[in-house]
Amino acid sequence: MIGLAVLSLAWGTIATAQTPADLELAKRLVGAWRLVTVSAAATGPQSPDGAPIGLIIYDASGAMSAQVVRNTNRNRRAGAIWTGPEAVAAIEDFSSYFGTYTVDAAKGTITHHKQAVLNPDRSLLVVRQYQFKSDDLLVLTPLNQPTKHLTFQRMKKP
Numbered sequence: 227m228i229g230l231a232v233l234s235l236a237w238g239t240i241a242t243a244q245t246p247a248d249l250e251l252a253k254r255l256v257g258a259w260r261l262v263t264v265s266a267a268a269t270g271p272q273s274p275d276g277a278p279i280g281l282i283i284y285d286a287s288g289a290m291s292a293q294v295v296r297n298t299n300r301n302r303r304a305g306a307i308w309t310g311p312e313a314v315a316a317i318e319d320f321s322s323y324f325g326t327y328t329v330d331a332a333k334g335t336i337t338h339h340k341q342a343v344l345n346p347d348r349s350l351l352v353v354r355q356y357q358f359k360s361d362d363l364l365v366l367t368p369l370n371q372p373t374k375h376l377t378f379q380r381m382k383k384p
Contacts (some may be wrong), residue, residue, distance in 0.1 A: 247331035248328075248329045248330060248331050250331070251329045251331045252284075252286075252288075252327075252329050254361075255327075255329070255336070255364075257283070257284065257380050257381065258281060258283045258380070259281065259284075259379065259381065260279075260281055260378060260379050260380075261281065261294060262377050262378065262379045263375075263376075264277075264375070265374070265377075266371070266374040278294055278295060278296045279294070279295050280292070280376075288326045288327060289324070289325075289326055290324065290326065290327040291323070291324040292338065294320070294322075295319055295320050296319045296321070317345075320344060322343070323338070323340045323341075323342060323343035324340070324342055325338060325341035325342070327339065329356075335355055335369070337351060337352065337353045337354075338353075339351060352368070353368075354366040354367055354376075362379055362380040362382075363377060363378070364378045365377050366378065
């Protein structure tokens, strides 16, 4: 019983109402993950204007952070100061939020519980199916977009 209490304290928020399988999955997620590909069968190939880049970080306390730039070429400014349309395009192409996460190994899902978000019109809960292709490759699929697959690679020290 003492071991369970220590494990719960060490895992903080992700330990709440989590099964042992959920805790093992959470341990496997801990780290920084770099977005390497986005594929969406329904929308066709990625924009030629620039492939998305992104990063998701999961920590052992249950905190997470995500940032994605959808169109890396469009976010260039012509001069030293952004014009109004350039600034709007940059904000529209950038998605950023942080909060906590929970996992459900039985359902095969990871849920991001957003606490602050750049685009407040979006949902505060993000639920995705997950699949580990290896220890270093993670594929996330939004439940509401089953043909969209975001593949992340674990970042390692140089």
